[in-house]
Amino acid sequence: MLVxxxxxxxAGMLASVQANSLRSIADVERRLARMEYMAAMTGxxxxxxxxxxxxxxxxxxxxxxxxxxxxxxxxxxVSGCNAFSWTSQNGGTCWLKSKRxxxxxxxxxxxxxxxxxxxxxxxxxxxxxxxAGNDIGNKPAxxxxxxxxxxxxxxxxxxxxxxxQNGGTCYLKSxxxxxxxxxxxxxxxxxxxxxxxxxxxxxxQDVDYIDNDIGNKPSANxxxxxxxxxNTQGCVAFTWSTQSGGTCYLKRAKGSTVQKAGVVSSLVLxxxxxxxxxxxxNNVDYIGNDIGNKPSADxxxxxxxxxxxxxxxxxxxSxQNGGTCYLKNAKTQTAxxxxxxxxxxAANPQQxxxxxxNGIDYIDNDIGNKPSADxxxxxxxxxxxxxxxxxxxSAGTCYLKRAKGSTVQKAGVVSSLVLxxxxxxxxxxxxNNVDYIGNDIGNKPSADxxxxxxxxxxxxxxxxxxxSxQNGGTCYLKNAKTQTAxxxxxxxxxxAANPPAxxxxxxNYVxxxxxxxGSALSKDPAQCCAICKSTSxxxxxxxSxxxxGTCWLKxxxxxxxxxxxxxSGTI
Numbered sequence: 001m002l003v004x005x006x007x008x009x010x011a012g013m014l015a016s017v018q019a020n021s022l023r024s025i026a027d028v029e030r031r032l033a034r035m036e037y038m039a040a041m042t043g044x045x046x047x048x049x050x051x052x053x054x055x056x057x058x059x060x061x062x063x064x065x066x067x068x069x070x071x072x073x074x075x076x077x078v079s080g081c082n083a084f085s086w087t088s089q090n091g092g093t094c095w096l097k098s099k100r101x102x103x104x105x106x107x108x109x110x111x112x113x114x115x116x117x118x119x120x121x122x123x124x125x126x127x128x129x130x131x132a133g134n135d136i137g138n139k140p141a142x143x144x145x146x147x148x149x150x151x152x153x154x155x156x157x158x159x160x161x162x163x164x165q166n167g168g169t170c171y172l173k174s175x176x177x178x179x180x181x182x183x184x185x186x187x188x189x190x191x192x193x194x195x196x197x198x199x200x201x202x203x204x205q206d207v208d209y210i211d212n213d214i215g216n217k218p219s220a221n222x223x224x225x226x227x228x229x230x231n232t233q234g235c236v237a238f239t240w241s242t243q244s245g246g247t248c249y250l251k252r253a254k255g256s257t258v259q260k261a262g263v264v265s266s267l268v269l270x271x272x273x274x275x276x277x278x279x280x281x282n283n284v285d286y287i288g289n290d291i292g293n294k295p296s297a298d299x300x301x302x303x304x305x306x307x308x309x310x311x312x313x314x315x316x317x318s319x320q321n322g323g324t325c326y327l328k329n330a331k332t333q334t335a336x337x338x339x340x341x342x343x344x345x346a347a348n349p350q351q352x353x354x355x356x357x358n359g360i361d362y363i364d365n366d367i368g369n370k371p372s373a374d375x376x377x378x379x380x381x382x383x384x385x386x387x388x389x390x391x392x393x394s395a396g397t398c399y400l401k402r403a404k405g406s407t408v409q410k411a412g413v414v415s416s417l418v419l420x421x422x423x424x425x426x427x428x429x430x431x432n433n434v435d436y437i438g439n440d441i442g443n444k445p446s447a448d449x450x451x452x453x454x455x456x457x458x459x460x461x462x463x464x465x466x467x468s469x470q471n472g473g474t475c476y477l478k479n480a481k482t483q484t485a486x487x488x489x490x491x492x493x494x495x496a497a498n499p500p501a502x503x504x505x506x507x508n509y510v511x512x513x514x515x516x517x518g519s520a521l522s523k524d525p526a527q528c529c530a531i532c533k534s535t536s537x538x539x540x541x542x543x544s545x546x547x548x549g550t551c552w553l554k555x556x557x558x559x560x561x562x563x564x565x566x567x568s569g570t571i
Protein backbone atom coordinates (compact mmCIF):
# COMPACT_ATOMS: atom_id res chain seq x y z
CA MET A 1 0.00 0.00 0.00
CA LEU A 2 1.29 3.43 -0.92
CA VAL A 3 1.46 5.69 2.14
CA UNK A 4 2.22 9.33 1.45
CA UNK A 5 3.13 11.62 4.31
CA UNK A 6 4.50 14.81 2.76
CA UNK A 7 6.75 16.98 4.87
CA UNK A 8 4.85 19.83 6.54
CA UNK A 9 6.79 22.37 8.61
CA UNK A 10 4.82 24.09 11.36
CA ALA A 11 5.40 27.57 12.69
CA GLY A 12 6.79 25.98 15.83
CA MET A 13 9.31 23.99 13.85
CA LEU A 14 10.31 27.09 11.93
CA ALA A 15 10.64 29.00 15.19
CA SER A 16 12.90 26.25 16.45
CA VAL A 17 14.99 26.65 13.33
CA GLN A 18 15.22 30.39 13.95
CA ALA A 19 16.11 29.80 17.60
CA ASN A 20 19.20 27.90 16.51
CA SER A 21 20.72 31.20 15.34
CA LEU A 22 20.64 30.46 11.64
CA ARG A 23 21.89 33.65 10.11
CA SER A 24 20.57 33.56 6.56
CA ILE A 25 17.73 32.38 4.37
CA ALA A 26 20.21 29.93 2.86
CA ASP A 27 20.75 28.42 6.33
CA VAL A 28 17.00 28.05 6.78
CA GLU A 29 16.61 26.43 3.36
CA ARG A 30 19.39 23.98 4.11
CA ARG A 31 17.75 23.05 7.42
CA LEU A 32 14.37 22.61 5.73
CA ALA A 33 15.94 20.45 3.05
CA ARG A 34 17.54 18.33 5.76
CA MET A 35 14.17 17.88 7.50
CA GLU A 36 12.64 16.81 4.20
CA TYR A 37 15.48 14.38 3.64
CA MET A 38 15.15 12.86 7.11
CA ALA A 39 11.42 12.41 6.59
CA ALA A 40 12.14 10.72 3.29
CA MET A 41 14.51 8.28 4.94
CA THR A 42 11.97 7.13 7.55
CA GLY A 43 10.12 5.05 4.98
CA UNK A 44 6.80 6.81 5.70
CA UNK A 45 7.05 9.16 2.76
CA UNK A 46 7.59 8.28 -0.83
CA UNK A 47 8.98 11.58 -2.09
CA UNK A 48 12.67 12.27 -1.80
CA UNK A 49 12.86 16.06 -1.99
CA UNK A 50 15.95 17.41 -3.78
CA UNK A 51 16.44 21.05 -2.82
CA UNK A 52 18.02 23.16 -5.56
CA UNK A 53 17.47 20.75 -8.46
CA UNK A 54 15.16 20.99 -11.49
CA UNK A 55 13.95 17.94 -13.42
CA UNK A 56 13.90 19.16 -17.03
CA UNK A 57 11.06 18.24 -19.38
CA UNK A 58 8.68 15.24 -19.32
CA UNK A 59 5.80 17.41 -17.99
CA UNK A 60 2.31 15.88 -18.06
CA UNK A 61 0.43 18.61 -16.13
CA UNK A 62 0.84 21.33 -13.52
CA UNK A 63 -1.15 22.54 -10.51
CA UNK A 64 -0.77 26.13 -9.28
CA UNK A 65 -1.26 27.54 -5.79
CA UNK A 66 0.41 24.62 -4.02
CA UNK A 67 3.13 24.33 -1.38
CA UNK A 68 5.87 21.85 -2.20
CA UNK A 69 4.49 19.42 0.39
CA UNK A 70 1.31 18.92 -1.65
CA UNK A 71 3.12 17.88 -4.84
CA UNK A 72 3.80 14.38 -3.58
CA UNK A 73 0.10 13.50 -3.09
CA UNK A 74 -0.85 15.28 -6.32
CA UNK A 75 1.66 13.25 -8.32
CA UNK A 76 0.60 9.98 -6.70
CA UNK A 77 -2.99 10.68 -7.74
CA VAL A 78 -2.20 11.33 -11.41
CA SER A 79 -1.80 8.37 -13.73
CA GLY A 80 1.69 8.22 -15.22
CA CYS A 81 3.22 10.71 -12.77
CA ASN A 82 6.51 9.49 -11.32
CA ALA A 83 8.27 12.74 -10.41
CA PHE A 84 7.72 16.46 -9.97
CA SER A 85 9.46 19.82 -9.74
CA TRP A 86 8.11 22.68 -7.66
CA THR A 87 8.63 26.42 -8.25
CA SER A 88 7.26 29.50 -6.52
CA GLN A 89 5.51 30.57 -9.73
CA ASN A 90 1.79 31.45 -9.33
CA GLY A 91 1.89 31.04 -5.57
CA GLY A 92 3.69 27.71 -5.87
CA THR A 93 3.33 25.28 -8.78
CA CYS A 94 3.74 21.51 -8.87
CA TRP A 95 5.05 20.47 -12.31
CA LEU A 96 4.05 16.81 -12.60
CA LYS A 97 6.28 14.61 -14.76
CA SER A 98 6.32 11.16 -16.28
CA LYS A 99 9.94 10.63 -15.25
CA ARG A 100 12.89 12.43 -13.75
CA UNK A 101 14.93 12.86 -16.95
CA UNK A 102 17.71 15.44 -17.10
CA UNK A 103 18.66 17.18 -13.85
CA UNK A 104 19.93 20.76 -13.66
CA UNK A 105 20.98 22.84 -10.68
CA UNK A 106 18.51 25.63 -9.85
CA UNK A 107 18.46 27.06 -6.31
CA UNK A 108 14.84 28.18 -6.76
CA UNK A 109 13.43 24.73 -7.56
CA UNK A 110 12.66 21.65 -5.45
CA UNK A 111 12.11 18.27 -7.08
CA UNK A 112 11.38 14.67 -6.15
CA UNK A 113 10.80 11.24 -7.57
CA UNK A 114 7.84 9.24 -6.23
CA UNK A 115 8.74 5.71 -5.21
CA UNK A 116 6.53 2.96 -3.80
CA UNK A 117 8.93 1.52 -1.30
CA UNK A 118 12.06 2.54 0.50
CA UNK A 119 14.25 -0.08 -1.19
CA UNK A 120 16.59 2.40 -2.87
CA UNK A 121 18.63 3.73 0.06
CA UNK A 122 20.83 6.78 -0.20
CA UNK A 123 24.27 7.50 1.24
CA UNK A 124 25.05 3.78 1.31
CA UNK A 125 28.84 3.75 1.29
CA UNK A 126 30.77 1.58 -1.14
CA UNK A 127 34.16 0.67 0.28
CA UNK A 128 37.33 0.92 -1.82
CA UNK A 129 35.37 2.61 -4.63
CA UNK A 130 36.13 5.97 -6.26
CA UNK A 131 33.52 7.90 -8.27
CA ALA A 132 35.23 9.38 -11.34
CA GLY A 133 35.16 13.09 -12.18
CA ASN A 134 32.28 15.58 -11.88
CA ASP A 135 33.84 17.28 -8.83
CA ILE A 136 32.18 20.50 -7.65
CA GLY A 137 34.31 21.04 -4.55
CA ASN A 138 35.65 19.38 -1.44
CA LYS A 139 35.21 19.77 2.31
CA PRO A 140 36.99 18.28 5.33
CA ALA A 141 35.41 15.37 7.20
CA UNK A 142 37.09 13.03 9.64
CA UNK A 143 34.92 10.11 8.52
CA UNK A 144 33.03 9.17 5.37
CA UNK A 145 29.66 9.06 7.15
CA UNK A 146 29.79 12.85 7.60
CA UNK A 147 29.85 13.44 3.83
CA UNK A 148 26.13 12.65 3.49
CA UNK A 149 24.99 15.77 5.37
CA UNK A 150 27.71 17.86 3.72
CA UNK A 151 26.55 16.80 0.26
CA UNK A 152 22.87 17.47 1.06
CA UNK A 153 23.78 20.95 2.25
CA UNK A 154 25.81 21.77 -0.87
CA UNK A 155 23.99 23.03 -3.95
CA UNK A 156 24.53 20.76 -6.95
CA UNK A 157 25.91 17.80 -4.96
CA UNK A 158 24.42 14.40 -5.75
CA UNK A 159 27.29 12.03 -4.93
CA UNK A 160 30.65 12.00 -3.18
CA UNK A 161 33.90 10.15 -2.59
CA UNK A 162 35.72 10.28 0.75
CA UNK A 163 39.43 9.63 1.32
CA UNK A 164 41.70 10.08 4.33
CA GLN A 165 43.69 12.77 2.50
CA ASN A 166 44.47 15.79 4.70
CA GLY A 167 42.90 14.06 7.70
CA GLY A 168 39.74 13.18 5.76
CA THR A 169 38.13 14.90 2.76
CA CYS A 170 34.72 14.67 1.06
CA TYR A 171 35.06 15.15 -2.70
CA LEU A 172 31.61 16.43 -3.70
CA LYS A 173 30.28 15.55 -7.15
CA SER A 174 27.40 16.47 -9.42
CA UNK A 175 26.92 12.79 -10.25
CA UNK A 176 28.58 9.39 -10.19
CA UNK A 177 30.65 9.44 -13.36
CA UNK A 178 31.68 5.80 -13.12
CA UNK A 179 33.25 3.58 -10.49
CA UNK A 180 36.84 2.40 -10.14
CA UNK A 181 38.73 0.56 -7.43
CA UNK A 182 40.73 2.69 -5.00
CA UNK A 183 41.97 1.33 -1.70
CA UNK A 184 40.61 3.28 1.26
CA UNK A 185 38.18 5.40 -0.75
CA UNK A 186 34.49 5.32 0.18
CA UNK A 187 31.76 6.59 -2.13
CA UNK A 188 27.99 6.98 -2.13
CA UNK A 189 25.01 8.41 -4.02
CA UNK A 190 23.38 11.21 -2.00
CA UNK A 191 19.92 10.82 -3.57
CA UNK A 192 17.93 7.90 -4.96
CA UNK A 193 18.92 6.77 -8.41
CA UNK A 194 16.95 4.83 -10.98
CA UNK A 195 18.35 1.30 -11.14
CA UNK A 196 17.65 1.24 -14.86
CA UNK A 197 17.58 4.79 -16.21
CA UNK A 198 15.74 5.13 -19.51
CA UNK A 199 18.24 5.26 -22.37
CA UNK A 200 18.63 8.60 -24.12
CA UNK A 201 19.76 7.07 -27.40
CA UNK A 202 18.42 4.42 -29.79
CA UNK A 203 19.87 1.06 -28.76
CA UNK A 204 20.73 -1.68 -31.28
CA GLN A 205 20.33 -5.08 -29.65
CA ASP A 206 22.84 -7.85 -30.47
CA VAL A 207 24.96 -5.50 -32.61
CA ASP A 208 28.67 -4.84 -31.99
CA TYR A 209 30.46 -1.75 -33.35
CA ILE A 210 33.98 -2.89 -34.29
CA ASP A 211 37.14 -0.90 -33.49
CA ASN A 212 37.37 2.92 -33.08
CA ASP A 213 37.66 2.55 -29.27
CA ILE A 214 38.78 5.55 -27.22
CA GLY A 215 38.25 4.05 -23.76
CA ASN A 216 35.78 2.22 -21.55
CA LYS A 217 33.74 2.95 -18.43
CA PRO A 218 31.55 0.81 -16.18
CA SER A 219 27.75 0.80 -16.45
CA ALA A 220 25.35 -1.82 -15.11
CA ASN A 221 23.16 -1.43 -18.20
CA UNK A 222 23.47 -0.24 -21.79
CA UNK A 223 21.17 2.74 -21.26
CA UNK A 224 23.68 4.27 -18.88
CA UNK A 225 26.28 4.39 -21.66
CA UNK A 226 24.30 7.08 -23.51
CA UNK A 227 25.10 9.86 -21.04
CA UNK A 228 28.58 8.46 -20.33
CA UNK A 229 29.44 8.71 -24.03
CA UNK A 230 27.79 12.12 -24.37
CA ASN A 231 29.98 13.42 -21.52
CA THR A 232 33.23 11.93 -22.88
CA GLN A 233 35.24 14.08 -25.30
CA GLY A 234 35.45 12.52 -28.75
CA CYS A 235 32.81 9.84 -28.09
CA VAL A 236 30.05 9.54 -30.69
CA ALA A 237 29.10 5.87 -30.26
CA PHE A 238 29.45 2.92 -27.90
CA THR A 239 29.10 -0.81 -27.53
CA TRP A 240 28.01 -2.29 -24.18
CA SER A 241 28.59 -5.82 -22.92
CA THR A 242 28.14 -7.62 -19.61
CA GLN A 243 31.91 -7.92 -19.17
CA SER A 244 33.14 -6.95 -15.66
CA GLY A 245 29.57 -6.41 -14.48
CA GLY A 246 28.72 -4.15 -17.43
CA THR A 247 31.09 -2.05 -19.54
CA CYS A 248 30.60 0.76 -22.07
CA TYR A 249 33.20 0.61 -24.85
CA LEU A 250 33.36 4.21 -26.05
CA LYS A 251 34.11 4.95 -29.71
CA ARG A 252 35.04 7.89 -31.94
CA ALA A 253 33.00 6.44 -34.85
CA LYS A 254 30.43 3.74 -35.53
CA GLY A 255 32.46 2.02 -38.24
CA SER A 256 31.88 -1.64 -39.10
CA THR A 257 29.20 -3.63 -37.29
CA VAL A 258 28.59 -7.34 -36.65
CA GLN A 259 25.84 -9.31 -34.98
CA LYS A 260 26.82 -10.50 -31.50
CA ALA A 261 24.41 -11.94 -28.95
CA GLY A 262 24.05 -9.96 -25.73
CA VAL A 263 25.89 -6.88 -27.00
CA VAL A 264 24.09 -3.54 -27.27
CA SER A 265 25.33 -0.55 -29.32
CA SER A 266 24.23 2.96 -30.21
CA LEU A 267 25.23 6.20 -31.87
CA VAL A 268 25.22 9.14 -29.45
CA LEU A 269 25.30 12.48 -31.24
CA UNK A 270 24.05 15.76 -29.76
CA UNK A 271 24.28 17.34 -33.20
CA UNK A 272 25.03 14.58 -35.72
CA UNK A 273 27.39 15.66 -38.48
CA UNK A 274 26.05 15.57 -42.02
CA UNK A 275 25.85 11.95 -43.14
CA UNK A 276 28.23 11.09 -45.94
CA UNK A 277 26.09 11.26 -49.07
CA UNK A 278 25.34 7.82 -50.45
CA UNK A 279 22.31 7.40 -52.70
CA UNK A 280 21.34 3.81 -52.01
CA UNK A 281 19.97 1.68 -54.87
CA ASN A 282 17.64 -1.00 -53.52
CA ASN A 283 17.61 -4.47 -55.12
CA VAL A 284 20.61 -3.59 -57.31
CA ASP A 285 23.94 -5.47 -57.34
CA TYR A 286 27.16 -3.97 -58.73
CA ILE A 287 28.91 -6.80 -60.56
CA GLY A 288 32.66 -7.39 -60.13
CA ASN A 289 35.45 -4.93 -59.24
CA ASP A 290 35.63 -6.26 -55.65
CA ILE A 291 38.59 -5.20 -53.50
CA GLY A 292 37.42 -6.71 -50.21
CA ASN A 293 34.52 -6.96 -47.80
CA LYS A 294 33.72 -5.80 -44.27
CA PRO A 295 30.84 -6.48 -41.90
CA SER A 296 28.00 -3.99 -41.41
CA ALA A 297 24.56 -4.67 -39.96
CA ASP A 298 23.00 -2.23 -42.46
CA UNK A 299 23.79 -0.84 -45.90
CA UNK A 300 24.09 2.74 -44.64
CA UNK A 301 27.17 1.76 -42.64
CA UNK A 302 28.96 0.74 -45.85
CA UNK A 303 29.17 4.36 -46.98
CA UNK A 304 31.70 5.43 -44.32
CA UNK A 305 33.44 2.05 -44.49
CA UNK A 306 34.00 2.47 -48.24
CA UNK A 307 35.08 6.09 -47.84
CA UNK A 308 37.66 4.97 -45.28
CA UNK A 309 39.04 2.20 -47.51
CA UNK A 310 41.75 3.03 -50.04
CA UNK A 311 40.59 2.78 -53.68
CA UNK A 312 36.96 2.09 -52.72
CA UNK A 313 34.46 4.14 -54.75
CA UNK A 314 31.38 1.88 -54.61
CA UNK A 315 29.85 -1.04 -52.73
CA UNK A 316 27.09 -3.61 -52.69
CA UNK A 317 25.57 -4.80 -49.41
CA SER A 318 23.72 -8.01 -48.61
CA UNK A 319 22.50 -9.58 -45.37
CA GLN A 320 24.97 -12.46 -45.76
CA ASN A 321 26.73 -13.34 -42.46
CA GLY A 322 24.62 -10.80 -40.60
CA GLY A 323 25.35 -8.03 -43.11
CA THR A 324 28.35 -7.54 -45.40
CA CYS A 325 29.70 -4.63 -47.48
CA TYR A 326 31.33 -5.79 -50.73
CA LEU A 327 33.76 -2.98 -51.51
CA LYS A 328 34.59 -2.08 -55.12
CA ASN A 329 37.05 0.12 -57.01
CA ALA A 330 34.55 0.91 -59.78
CA LYS A 331 30.89 0.70 -60.75
CA THR A 332 30.49 -0.91 -64.17
CA GLN A 333 27.89 -3.63 -64.80
CA THR A 334 24.77 -3.81 -62.59
CA ALA A 335 22.08 -6.44 -62.11
CA UNK A 336 18.74 -6.68 -60.33
CA UNK A 337 19.01 -8.75 -57.15
CA UNK A 338 16.42 -8.85 -54.37
CA UNK A 339 17.69 -7.67 -50.98
CA UNK A 340 20.98 -6.27 -52.27
CA UNK A 341 21.64 -2.55 -51.79
CA UNK A 342 24.38 -0.67 -53.65
CA UNK A 343 25.82 2.83 -53.93
CA UNK A 344 28.72 4.86 -55.26
CA UNK A 345 30.60 7.43 -53.22
CA ALA A 346 32.96 10.22 -54.17
CA ALA A 347 36.46 9.03 -55.01
CA ASN A 348 38.75 8.90 -52.01
CA PRO A 349 40.82 12.08 -51.65
CA GLN A 350 44.56 11.93 -52.23
CA GLN A 351 46.36 10.47 -49.23
CA UNK A 352 48.29 13.28 -47.55
CA UNK A 353 51.96 13.14 -46.73
CA UNK A 354 52.53 13.54 -43.02
CA UNK A 355 56.00 13.25 -41.55
CA UNK A 356 55.25 12.80 -37.85
CA UNK A 357 57.47 14.49 -35.26
CA ASN A 358 57.38 12.49 -32.04
CA GLY A 359 57.71 14.36 -28.75
CA ILE A 360 57.17 17.76 -30.46
CA ASP A 361 54.33 20.21 -29.75
CA TYR A 362 53.41 23.04 -32.14
CA ILE A 363 52.55 26.09 -30.01
CA ASP A 364 49.43 28.23 -30.63
CA ASN A 365 47.76 28.86 -34.04
CA ASP A 366 44.85 26.54 -33.07
CA ILE A 367 41.68 26.59 -35.16
CA GLY A 368 39.88 23.69 -33.47
CA ASN A 369 40.25 20.06 -32.38
CA LYS A 370 38.83 16.67 -33.35
CA PRO A 371 39.17 13.16 -31.90
CA SER A 372 41.54 10.55 -33.33
CA ALA A 373 42.79 7.37 -31.69
CA ASP A 374 46.24 7.88 -33.21
CA UNK A 375 48.33 10.73 -34.59
CA UNK A 376 48.27 9.31 -38.11
CA UNK A 377 44.53 9.85 -38.26
CA UNK A 378 45.02 13.60 -37.79
CA UNK A 379 46.58 13.89 -41.23
CA UNK A 380 43.32 13.29 -43.12
CA UNK A 381 41.34 15.21 -40.50
CA UNK A 382 43.55 18.27 -40.98
CA UNK A 383 43.43 17.93 -44.76
CA UNK A 384 39.64 17.93 -44.60
CA UNK A 385 39.46 21.02 -42.35
CA UNK A 386 39.46 24.48 -43.90
CA UNK A 387 42.64 26.50 -43.18
CA UNK A 388 44.36 23.57 -41.40
CA UNK A 389 47.99 23.08 -42.47
CA UNK A 390 49.43 21.44 -39.33
CA UNK A 391 48.45 19.64 -36.14
CA UNK A 392 49.62 18.41 -32.78
CA UNK A 393 48.14 15.18 -31.42
CA SER A 394 47.88 14.26 -27.73
CA ALA A 395 45.89 11.63 -25.83
CA GLY A 396 43.35 10.96 -28.55
CA THR A 397 42.83 14.51 -29.84
CA CYS A 398 44.08 16.33 -32.97
CA TYR A 399 44.74 20.01 -32.26
CA LEU A 400 44.36 21.59 -35.69
CA LYS A 401 46.44 24.63 -36.63
CA ARG A 402 46.61 27.27 -39.34
CA ALA A 403 50.44 27.41 -39.08
CA LYS A 404 53.28 25.43 -37.56
CA GLY A 405 54.75 28.35 -35.60
CA SER A 406 56.88 27.78 -32.51
CA THR A 407 57.67 24.27 -31.30
CA VAL A 408 58.65 22.75 -27.97
CA GLN A 409 59.61 19.29 -26.83
CA LYS A 410 56.75 17.55 -25.00
CA ALA A 411 56.56 13.85 -24.18
CA GLY A 412 53.59 12.03 -25.67
CA VAL A 413 52.78 14.72 -28.24
CA VAL A 414 53.09 14.06 -31.99
CA SER A 415 52.96 16.85 -34.58
CA SER A 416 53.14 17.28 -38.33
CA LEU A 417 52.70 19.66 -41.23
CA VAL A 418 49.95 18.51 -43.62
CA LEU A 419 50.36 19.92 -47.10
CA UNK A 420 49.17 18.27 -50.34
CA UNK A 421 51.75 20.30 -52.26
CA UNK A 422 54.09 21.80 -49.68
CA UNK A 423 55.18 25.32 -50.60
CA UNK A 424 58.87 25.90 -51.22
CA UNK A 425 60.75 25.78 -47.95
CA UNK A 426 61.81 29.19 -46.77
CA UNK A 427 65.47 29.50 -47.69
CA UNK A 428 67.68 29.56 -44.62
CA UNK A 429 71.35 28.73 -44.99
CA UNK A 430 72.22 27.52 -41.51
CA UNK A 431 75.64 28.35 -40.06
CA ASN A 432 76.68 25.70 -37.54
CA ASN A 433 78.61 26.71 -34.40
CA VAL A 434 78.14 30.41 -35.21
CA ASP A 435 76.46 32.95 -32.92
CA TYR A 436 75.13 36.32 -34.16
CA ILE A 437 76.00 38.86 -31.47
CA GLY A 438 73.42 41.41 -30.29
CA ASN A 439 70.48 42.96 -32.18
CA ASP A 440 67.98 40.77 -30.27
CA ILE A 441 64.29 41.61 -30.56
CA GLY A 442 62.89 38.58 -28.69
CA ASN A 443 63.00 34.80 -28.46
CA LYS A 444 60.63 31.91 -29.10
CA PRO A 445 60.83 28.16 -28.48
CA SER A 446 61.72 25.71 -31.24
CA ALA A 447 62.96 22.15 -30.86
CA ASP A 448 65.31 22.60 -33.85
CA UNK A 449 67.08 25.43 -35.65
CA UNK A 450 65.17 24.83 -38.88
CA UNK A 451 61.96 25.88 -37.16
CA UNK A 452 63.43 29.32 -36.43
CA UNK A 453 63.34 30.22 -40.12
CA UNK A 454 59.53 30.36 -40.33
CA UNK A 455 59.31 31.85 -36.84
CA UNK A 456 61.63 34.70 -37.82
CA UNK A 457 59.82 35.25 -41.11
CA UNK A 458 56.55 35.53 -39.20
CA UNK A 459 57.95 38.05 -36.71
CA UNK A 460 57.94 41.74 -37.54
CA UNK A 461 61.44 43.23 -38.11
CA UNK A 462 63.17 39.84 -37.78
CA UNK A 463 65.82 39.24 -40.48
CA UNK A 464 68.17 36.83 -38.67
CA UNK A 465 68.37 34.46 -35.71
CA UNK A 466 70.63 32.33 -33.57
CA UNK A 467 69.42 29.04 -32.11
CA SER A 468 70.66 27.11 -29.08
CA UNK A 469 69.35 24.08 -27.21
CA GLN A 470 68.68 26.18 -24.11
CA ASN A 471 65.30 25.34 -22.46
CA GLY A 472 64.71 22.55 -24.97
CA GLY A 473 65.53 24.77 -27.96
CA THR A 474 65.24 28.55 -28.38
CA CYS A 475 65.31 30.93 -31.37
CA TYR A 476 66.93 34.29 -30.53
CA LEU A 477 65.38 36.65 -33.07
CA LYS A 478 67.35 39.62 -34.42
CA ASN A 479 66.71 42.72 -36.53
CA ALA A 480 70.19 42.62 -38.10
CA LYS A 481 73.28 40.46 -38.56
CA THR A 482 76.41 42.35 -37.58
CA GLN A 483 79.10 40.82 -35.39
CA THR A 484 79.49 37.02 -35.25
CA ALA A 485 81.39 34.65 -32.97
CA UNK A 486 82.23 30.96 -32.92
CA UNK A 487 80.14 29.10 -30.34
CA UNK A 488 79.75 25.31 -30.16
CA UNK A 489 76.18 24.08 -30.58
CA UNK A 490 74.76 27.42 -31.74
CA UNK A 491 73.19 27.61 -35.21
CA UNK A 492 72.44 30.90 -36.96
CA UNK A 493 71.01 32.18 -40.23
CA UNK A 494 69.73 35.20 -42.07
CA UNK A 495 66.46 35.12 -43.97
CA ALA A 496 65.11 37.23 -46.79
CA ALA A 497 63.26 40.31 -45.68
CA ASN A 498 59.68 39.55 -44.73
CA PRO A 499 57.37 39.93 -47.73
CA PRO A 500 54.81 42.69 -47.35
CA ALA A 501 51.61 41.45 -45.74
CA UNK A 502 48.40 41.82 -47.70
CA UNK A 503 47.10 45.30 -47.02
CA UNK A 504 43.62 46.01 -45.75
CA UNK A 505 42.50 49.32 -44.30
CA UNK A 506 40.96 48.44 -40.94
CA UNK A 507 37.90 50.28 -39.63
CA ASN A 508 38.11 50.43 -35.84
CA TYR A 509 34.98 49.91 -33.70
CA VAL A 510 32.94 48.95 -36.79
CA UNK A 511 31.14 45.63 -37.30
CA UNK A 512 30.06 44.44 -40.75
CA UNK A 513 26.65 42.87 -40.14
CA UNK A 514 25.68 39.56 -41.78
CA UNK A 515 27.01 37.94 -44.99
CA UNK A 516 29.13 35.44 -42.98
CA UNK A 517 30.68 32.52 -44.85
CA GLY A 518 32.98 31.21 -42.13
CA SER A 519 35.43 32.09 -39.39
CA ALA A 520 39.08 31.53 -38.46
CA LEU A 521 41.03 32.11 -35.26
CA SER A 522 43.55 34.97 -35.26
CA LYS A 523 44.93 37.01 -32.38
CA ASP A 524 45.93 39.77 -34.82
CA PRO A 525 43.16 41.60 -36.74
CA ALA A 526 45.63 42.37 -39.55
CA GLN A 527 46.00 38.63 -40.26
CA CYS A 528 42.30 38.50 -41.19
CA CYS A 529 43.23 40.23 -44.44
CA ALA A 530 45.47 37.36 -45.60
CA ILE A 531 43.01 34.76 -44.31
CA CYS A 532 40.16 36.39 -46.22
CA LYS A 533 42.28 36.65 -49.41
CA SER A 534 43.01 32.92 -49.23
CA THR A 535 39.36 31.97 -48.65
CA SER A 536 37.14 31.44 -51.68
CA UNK A 537 34.31 33.96 -51.86
CA UNK A 538 35.62 36.16 -49.05
CA UNK A 539 35.41 39.89 -49.78
CA UNK A 540 35.30 41.37 -46.27
CA UNK A 541 35.74 40.51 -42.61
CA UNK A 542 35.12 41.65 -39.06
CA UNK A 543 37.47 40.78 -36.19
CA SER A 544 36.52 40.42 -32.52
CA UNK A 545 38.30 39.09 -29.44
CA UNK A 546 35.99 36.06 -29.26
CA UNK A 547 38.05 32.97 -28.35
CA UNK A 548 41.14 35.17 -28.02
CA GLY A 549 40.63 36.56 -31.54
CA THR A 550 38.37 35.52 -34.44
CA CYS A 551 38.09 36.66 -38.06
CA TRP A 552 34.46 36.54 -39.20
CA LEU A 553 34.72 36.08 -42.98
CA LYS A 554 32.05 37.60 -45.26
CA UNK A 555 31.12 37.57 -48.92
CA UNK A 556 30.21 41.26 -48.94
CA UNK A 557 30.12 44.46 -46.91
CA UNK A 558 26.60 45.81 -46.56
CA UNK A 559 25.16 47.01 -43.24
CA UNK A 560 27.60 48.28 -40.59
CA UNK A 561 27.18 49.16 -36.95
CA UNK A 562 29.35 50.63 -34.20
CA UNK A 563 30.77 47.93 -31.92
CA UNK A 564 33.47 48.38 -29.28
CA UNK A 565 36.57 46.26 -29.84
CA UNK A 566 35.57 45.13 -33.34
CA UNK A 567 37.73 45.85 -36.39
CA SER A 568 36.62 45.32 -39.99
CA GLY A 569 38.04 45.55 -43.48
CA THR A 570 37.47 44.77 -47.14
CA ILE A 571 39.84 43.20 -49.68
